[in-house]
Amino acid sequence: MLYVLGFIFVILGPFLGGLLSGVDRVFSARMQRRQGPPLLQPFADYAKFMQKKAYIINGLQTFLITGHLIFVILAGWILYAGQDILLSIFSLTLSEMFLCMAAFSASAPYSNMSAQRELLQMACTEPMLLMIAIGFYLSSGSFMVTDIVAQKTPAIIHVPGFFLGFLVILVVELRKSPFDVSTSHHAHQEMVKGVTTDITGSLMGIVELSEWYEYFLMFSYVALYFVSSNPLSLLVGILMGCLVMFLMTLIDNTFPRVRWERMLSVCWATTLIFAGGNLLLLTLLKMF
Amino acid sequence: MEFSIAIFLIFFPFVAALVLYLLGNGERVYKARKVIVKGSALLIMAAAILMAVLILGRGTPYPFAEHTKAVDVLMACGEAFLMILVFYYSIRYKKIYTAVLSACGTLPILWLTFSGAAGESTAPHMQIDNLTVLMILVVGIVGGLIAVYAVGYIKDYHNHHKNYKDRSNWFLAMLFVFLGAMFGLLLSDCMDWMYFFWEITSVCSFLLIGYNYEKESIKNSFTALWMNLLGGVGFAAAILYSELSLHVFTLSELLQVDRTVAPGVMIVVSLLAFAAMTKSAQMPFNLWLLGAMVAPTPTSALLHSATMVKAGVYLLIRIAPLLSRTTAGVMVTLIGGFTFFAASLMAIATSDGKRVLAHSTVSNLGLIVACAGVGMPESVWAGTMLILFHAVSKSLMFLCVGAVENVTGSRNIEDMHGLVVKLPRLAMVMIIGICGMFLAPFGMLVAKWAALRSYIDSASVWLVLFLVFGAASTTFYWAKWLGKLLAVIHGSQATKDTTHTGEWESIYPLAGLVVAMCFLFPLISSGLIQPVLNQLFHEEVPPVIGQSDMIIMILMFVLIALLPISAVLTSKKRVGLTDQNTRSYMSGVNSGDDRHFMNSYGDPQSVYMANWYMTDLIGELKIMKPCLLISAGILVTMMLIIIGGAI
Numbered sequence: 001m002l003y004v005l006g007f008i009f010v011i012l013g014p015f016l017g018g019l020l021s022g023v024d025r026v027f028s029a030r031m032q033r034r035q036g037p038p039l040l041q042p043f044a045d046y047a048k049f050m051q052k053k054a055y056i057i058n059g060l061q062t063f064l065i066t067g068h069l070i071f072v073i074l075a076g077w078i079l080y081a082g083q084d085i086l087l088s089i090f091s092l093t094l095s096e097m098f099l100c101m102a103a104f105s106a107s108a109p110y111s112n113m114s115a116q117r118e119l120l121q122m123a124c125t126e127p128m129l130l131m132i133a134i135g136f137y138l139s140s141g142s143f144m145v146t147d148i149v150a151q152k153t154p155a156i157i158h159v160p161g162f163f164l165g166f167l168v169i170l171v172v173e174l175r176k177s178p179f180d181v182s183t184s185h186h187a188h189q190e191m192v193k194g195v196t197t198d199i200t201g202s203l204m205g206i207v208e209l210s211e212w213y214e215y216f217l218m219f220s221y222v223a224l225y226f227v228s229s230n231p232l233s234l235l236v237g238i239l240m241g242c243l244v245m246f247l248m249t250l251i252d253n254t255f256p257r258v259r260w261e262r263m264l265s266v267c268w269a270t271t272l273i274f275a276g277g278n279l280l281l282l283t284l285l286k287m288f
Numbered sequence: 289m290e291f292s293i294a295i296f297l298i299f300f301p302f303v304a305a306l307v308l309y310l311l312g313n314g315e316r317v318y319k320a321r322k323v324i325v326k327g328s329a330l331l332i333m334a335a336a337i338l339m340a341v342l343i344l345g346r347g348t349p350y351p352f353a354e355h356t357k358a359v360d361v362l363m364a365c366g367e368a369f370l371m372i373l374v375f376y377y378s379i380r381y382k383k384i385y386t387a388v389l390s391a392c393g394t395l396p397i398l399w400l401t402f403s404g405a406a407g408e409s410t411a412p413h414m415q416i417d418n419l420t421v422l423m424i425l426v427v428g429i430v431g432g433l434i435a436v437y438a439v440g441y442i443k444d445y446h447n448h449h450k451n452y453k454d455r456s457n458w459f460l461a462m463l464f465v466f467l468g469a470m471f472g473l474l475l476s477d478c479m480d481w482m483y484f485f486w487e488i489t490s491v492c493s494f495l496l497i498g499y500n501y502e503k504e505s506i507k508n509s510f511t512a513l514w515m516n517l518l519g520g521v522g523f524a525a526a527i528l529y530s531e532l533s534l535h536v537f538t539l540s541e542l543l544q545v546d547r548t549v550a551p552g553v554m555i556v557v558s559l560l561a562f563a564a565m566t567k568s569a570q571m572p573f574n575l576w577l578l579g580a581m582v583a584p585t586p587t588s589a590l591l592h593s594a595t596m597v598k599a600g601v602y603l604l605i606r607i608a609p610l611l612s613r614t615t616a617g618v619m620v621t622l623i624g625g626f627t628f629f630a631a632s633l634m635a636i637a638t639s640d641g642k643r644v645l646a647h648s649t650v651s652n653l654g655l656i657v658a659c660a661g662v663g664m665p666e667s668v669w670a671g672t673m674l675i676l677f678h679a680v681s682k683s684l685m686f687l688c689v690g691a692v693e694n695v696t697g698s699r700n701i702e703d704m705h706g707l708v709v710k711l712p713r714l715a716m717v718m719i720i721g722i723c724g725m726f727l728a729p730f731g732m733l734v735a736k737w738a739a740l741r742s743y744i745d746s747a748s749v750w751l752v753l754f755l756v757f758g759a760a761s762t763t764f765y766w767a768k769w770l771g772k773l774l775a776v777i778h779g780s781q782a783t784k785d786t787t788h789t790g791e792w793e794s795i796y797p798l799a800g801l802v803v804a805m806c807f808l809f810p811l812i813s814s815g816l817i818q819p820v821l822n823q824l825f826h827e828e829v830p831p832v833i834g835q836s837d838m839i840i841m842i843l844m845f846v847l848i849a850l851l852p853i854s855a856v857l858t859s860k861k862r863v864g865l866t867d868q869n870t871r872s873y874m875s876g877v878n879s880g881d882d883r884h885f886m887n888s889y890g891d892p893q894s895v896y897m898a899n900w901y902m903t904d905l906i907g908e909l910k911i912m913k914p915c916l917l918i919s920a921g922i923l924v925t926m927m928l929i930i931i932g933g934a935i
Contacts, residue, residue, distance in 0.1 A: 094727060127757050134752065279752060
């Protein structure tokens with residue numbers, strides 16, 4: 001039964017993710033007082049990408065990009081199939097590693113430099129990503145998603161600090177300003193399209209598709225904090241997911257991009273203070 | 289049967305060493321040398337495996353060597369010989385402090401043996417239990433493979449460095465001497481005997497680091513010597529206190545001591561932990577391991593990553609039950625966790641391949657040390673798993689870097705740019721090695737995962753934090769290296785791979801082991817590690833990684849394996865060698881070779897992207913000193929608290 005839910009994610013994930021991306025673009029445009037593209041523009045873009053011939057830089061690129069897609073799907077499947085959340089995070093890391101390697105394999109200045117920046121972004125997010133899993137483990141006593149959602153009280157009650165820390169790295173994870181140092185959704189980036197500079201045509205379409213999966217996966221991680229054994233909590237989760245996504249768009253359009261040192265220190269400091277503080281508090285409470 | 293294998297494992301390497309030494313150097317002995325090394329390595333491996341089967345089948349530890357007055361005296365003579373050897377070198381190179389340290393460690397032990405002040409020990413001096421067997425397997429199999437590799441390597445090494453005197457017979461002999469000493473150390477239960485073998489490994493390491501008599505090697509070899517001898521002094525002090533005041537002679541007796549009855553046991557434990565941390569190159573003693581990288585690569589692979597430095601963590605795991613929930617345990621976990629994090633940061637800022645491996649070794653040993661310090665069954669499970677995976681993956685990495693250095697003349701990571709085209713076979717194996725070090729679903733990550741769980745369960749907040757941040761920087765330095773290997777430069781051709789068959793004969797099995805252990809780790813867990821925990825803690829540990837997780841991990845592995853295979857099948861074009869691919873974007877028109885773009889004069893302009901090292905932020909020059917100070921502060925303060933509290 002749960003496996004089926006996993007496969008439903010595989011099918012519906014990109015549609016919902018693409019929709020989220022479309023909404024993001026519409027809101028962004030309105031915040032900048034532009035008309036902006038229609039809601040379904042991402043899908044049209046995708047269709048266009050897939051029609052184009054991919055000019056491949058080298059033979060490694062195709063399989064590295066495919067790996068990127070496959071492991072982000074697996075990360076979502078693991079979550080929805082109710083499996084181990086830590087494995088879902090490992091799979092997500094692996095998927096990003098594939099994208100980095102695709103950029104590295106181009107052996108060109110823009111690709112190479114943004115691949116390194118992407119690695120730095122991963123270094124910024126990884127402590128907190130692991131902490132997410134630890135937070136759920138502390139609140140439910142298990143890494144299994146089935147056990148996490150079966151709790152009487154939602155995780156947010158126990159681990160609000162972890163949630164706050166997660167919100168900060170979510171900006172990095174979704175490649176939003178101020179933390180979009182490796183590649184950006186805005187045209188003014190000095191890295192052009194960053195890691196995807198040397199990726200073209202249908203391969204670019206696959207990267208886009210993976211990004212939708214990732215969008216929806218992040219949405220799901222947010223929602224997971226609010227879900228409990230009460231069915232109504234699912235609604236709260238979805239609502240909060242939408243709210244957080246809106247918040248991300250708002251942040252994206254409010255803050256100017258920062259330098260990498262700033263990104264690193266902000267991410268690590270918030271992880272340490274919010275998540276680490278929460279962890280310390282829970283441990284102390286358990287002791288006494 | 290067990291007895292004779294044990295004797296074989298200790299003495300046979302010394303015999304092989306003698307034969308290899310007497311064989312001398314030169315082109316004509318190369319064939320004979322190859323046969324002898326290969327044969328001896330195979331025999332040692334076979335003996336190690338046979339021993340494992342016998343002891344694991346037996347279920348209970350196998351003690352032997354009860355009455356050993358004559359051997360005690362022989363060993364004392366051996367210790368005296370080592371001391372004289374150290375004296376000789378320290379006078380010759382005017383480093384008197386090493387002589388002083390050696391005397392401080394050895395003389396009290398000699399006095400103890402000859403005066404009989406501690407009384408007669410009736411306990412068996414040697415014991416083979418499951419932990420011993422596990423370590424013997426690591427030393428036997430990985431060590432044997434590295435010895436096989438060394439024959440071809442050292443030949444090329446001297447071809448590249450004509451200015452060094454060819455002492456390769458001595459070099460190979462020392463490798464075997466080391467193997468014998470290592471087996472002795474693992475089999476000894478009596479601390480006196482263990483100390484003897486401990487000192488042999490220290491001196492072996494010293495001699496091998498100084499192999500080429502260069503100024504830098506001699507300097508570094510003395511660093512290694514004094515740090516290890518300092519650890520030896522700690523070991524000797526532990527023996528002295530334990531024999532004189534507690535009348536405990538062996539480690540297994542030490543584990544039986546109730547610390548509420550005899551609080552002095554914590555002094556012994558903390559001193560042993562101190563000795564173990566110097567041998568495992570934990571901060572503030574990590575400098576010797578970094579310096580040790582001047583030695584020829586087989587030395588680095590065998591002594592300084594796969595086996596000798598594991599002697600330290602082996603000792604810690606032995607005494608792990610005593611560390612659980614004590615101040616000594618806190619000391620060990622703090623140092624280990626801190627080392628894991630700090631060393632992984634410094635690895636980011638390093639471009640010399642071997643130095644990165646050294647930092648990474650220090651860092652991973654830190655994790656194992658922390659696991660031992662937590663002292664719970666789950667954490668010891670993780671620690672033992674880490675020992676196994678680390679030994680295999682890291683020695684593979686060393687051997688590959690050594691082979692690449694012998695072919696291209698450089699071990700700098702920047703020079704490995706585009707290795708996937710230039711040396712496809714070595715690059716492939718290196719990719720496996722690197723993935724094995726940090727990526728899911730490979731072994732090291734599984735062990736880290738288990739470590740993380742045990743840290744959370746034991747409520748060690750600081751360890752969890754060290755682990756998550758350290759894991760992030762670990763990912764960074766490995767991935768950056770991986771990226772360099774995978775870069776594809778158009779029009780570049782494969783260079784001639786001059787790696788010897790003998791080297792491949794050890795690289796391929798190790799690579800195979802890295803891959804196989806991903807599948808086999810549930811079996812390793814139940815067959816090798818669970819028995820260790822049974823004997824250490826006398827309780828059943830539930831499987832740390834559940835079955836559904838296993839299935840997903842195997843699925844991940846299959847996917848990873850399928851991707852390149854399908855890529856090869858679908859595209860008939862050879863990677864990077866075709867002219868049909870487009871050119872990458874060089875921030876200008878690519879002049880065709882991925883190294884130049886056309887500038888505004890129409891001339892090709894060279895452009896090259898080096899990796900990102902952040903030396904201004906986390907370079908060794910910047911953070912090494914503060915890190916050493918912090919860790920030394922922790923160590924001294926905690927030692928004072930423990931010893932003061934126990935007295």
